[in-house]
Amino acid sequence: MKHNIVLIGFMGSGKSSVGELLAKRLSYKFCDSDRLIENKAGQTISRIFDSYGEEYFRDLESKLLEEMQTSLDYAVLSTGGGMPLREKNMQLLRELGYVVYLKASKKTTIKRLRGDRTRPLLKGEDFEQRVDRLLTVRIPIYEKAAHKIIETDDKTVNEIVAEIIEEWTAIAGKED
Numbered sequence: 499m500k501h502n503i504v505l506i507g508f509m510g511s512g513k514s515s516v517g518e519l520l521a522k523r524l525s526y527k528f529c530d531s532d533r534l535i536e537n538k539a540g541q542t543i544s545r546i547f548d549s550y551g552e553e554y555f556r557d558l559e560s561k562l563l564e565e566m567q568t569s570l571d572y573a574v575l576s577t578g579g580g581m582p583l584r585e586k587n588m589q590l591l592r593e594l595g596y597v598v599y600l601k602a603s604k605k606t607t608i609k610r611l612r613g614d615r616t617r618p619l620l621k622g623e624d625f626e627q628r629v630d631r632l633l634t635v636r637i638p639i640y641e642k643a644a645h646k647i648i649e650t651d652d653k654t655v656n657e658i659v660a661e662i663i664e665e666w667t668a669i670a671g672k673e674d
Contacts, residue, residue: 506644597646608626608629
């Protein structure tokens with residue numbers, strides 16, 4: 499396994515916040531897949547969805563993961579919420595590093611995302627139903643993709659980071 503930690507989970511699960519602090523504490527590089535895609539495409543995720551559709555965006559995610567296979571090491575990668583949905587991506591994520599699923603309850607997720615208008619898959623009516631439908635599909639995929647599942651409800655970013663570091667230190671120590 500490469501020396502990378504890959505954070506997966508639903509929108510609003512804390513992947514970016516946890517990822518930035520985790521990378522800092524480990525002296526690793528921090529990468530956010532959505533930001534990398536936006537920089538390469540020269541437009542926001544919302545605009546990519548509006549202009550080209552979800553499949554096109556998922557293709558960009560797959561291409562990014564393939565490119566990272568040979569270049570990413572000693573990094574924390576925060577992924578977009580849908581990145582593990584494709585079986586191919588799930589496998590690439592697991593090859594890329596230690597996959598941690600940041601799992602938030604439906605209640606916590608709704609609380610964190612209510613009012614967020616930047617998420618293309620949550621736009622429109624019936625916000626809570628959209629979240630519920632997406633979680634129903636995604637939770638089993640996240641669980642299958644993950645090496646480790648961390649419940650994030652009622653935990654601070656510092657507590658989550660400490661839990662990941664403790665686990666990672668034990669794993670990395672076995673490999674060296």
